[in-house]
Amino acid sequence: MSPDGVEARRDDDFTEPGPIAKLLLAAFAWLDERYRIRNYADSIQHFYHQLNFELPRTHTEKYNLRVIWYWYPLYALGSIVFLAFIFATISGILLTFYYIPSTSSVMMEGVGEATQAWQSVALIMTEMPLGFMIRAVHFWSAMVMVSAVVLHMARVYFTQAYKKPRELNWLLGVVLFLLTLGLGYTGYILPWSQLSFWAGRIGLEMSLSTPILGKWLAGLLFGGVELGQETVTRMYVLHVILLPLLTFGASIAHVAIVWWQGIAEPH
Numbered sequence: 001m002s003p004d005g006v007e008a009r010r011d012d013d014f015t016e017p018g019p020i021a022k023l024l025l026a027a028f029a030w031l032d033e034r035y036r037i038r039n040y041a042d043s044i045q046h047f048y049h050q051l052n053f054e055l056p057r058t059h060t061e062k063y064n065l066r067v068i069w070y071w072y073p074l075y076a077l078g079s080i081v082f083l084a085f086i087f088a089t090i091s092g093i094l095l096t097f098y099y100i101p102s103t104s105s106v107m108m109e110g111v112g113e114a115t116q117a118w119q120s121v122a123l124i125m126t127e128m129p130l131g132f133m134i135r136a137v138h139f140w141s142a143m144v145m146v147s148a149v150v151l152h153m154a155r156v157y158f159t160q161a162y163k164k165p166r167e168l169n170w171l172l173g174v175v176l177f178l179l180t181l182g183l184g185y186t187g188y189i190l191p192w193s194q195l196s197f198w199a200g201r202i203g204l205e206m207s208l209s210t211p212i213l214g215k216w217l218a219g220l221l222f223g224g225v226e227l228g229q230e231t232v233t234r235m236y237v238l239h240v241i242l243l244p245l246l247t248f249g250a251s252i253a254h255v256a257i258v259w260w261q262g263i264a265e266p267h
Ligand code: HEM
Pocket: 074, 075, 076, 077, 078, 079, 081, 082, 149, 152, 153, 156, 161, 162, 166, 169, 170, 171, 172, 173, 174, 176, 177, 180, 247, 251, 254, 255, 258, 262, 263, 264, 265
């Protein structure tokens, strides 16, 4: 024992790494020799410390208060939105294994002529293992997402959390709100049922009535001035690729900003 009470490190303190640790070290050394990953790991660590990340503290923690503000549960709404989005994404991926985005005609027993899209949704409900449940999870997580995003927006508004320095995160929130509505609308069109068709019609007419850009907008969103196969293809691409990726990326940026700035204190 040294005078300051710290035991000196001796050579026989060294413990042999286990087989898994050895394997990981060997893999790390192999990669480091080729890609210098230690340098990148060091820069990431340096960047991390420069940013001085810390978890946002609540009003109560910051000021050591004993009061629990009664609206604190409402601070969970943003996370509920994100959780609903994750549920919708997982169930949506499962649905894409069976859904067919096609308006081609098929003959269905007991129904007559139908489109392939509509038939594939009917098969999800009747033939796909647990298909009805996966579709229900997809539907209800979408409902929860839209409701929670509206409530989250109201919470932010009524606690005045949109004020300086959070103006840009509010604007990013508006983008997220529009993306959420976009996901809901494009998903509604996909079964190509009567409801889908007429909702598509409303969207198409609205696009067409936009001054100057009307035709261009209808072409961009609905694939032309008439509803058809192009409409379903476009809605499908928007619903399963473009909007989910944008929503995911924007949500990560949104939450990262909350992390940086901390949660707004109730006024
Ligand atoms: C996909 C949609 C969204 C997700 C996943 C999301 C997620 C979150 C999360 C997890 C928080 C942390 C605090 C809390 O939950 O209340 C938050 C805060 C915030 N959100 Fe959202 N949000 C979304 C949409 C929106 C919308 C539509 C708005 C407003 C237009 C908005 C504006 C804000 C603002 C200003 C804050 C900071 C509030 C504070 O510091 O108290 N967000 N968001």
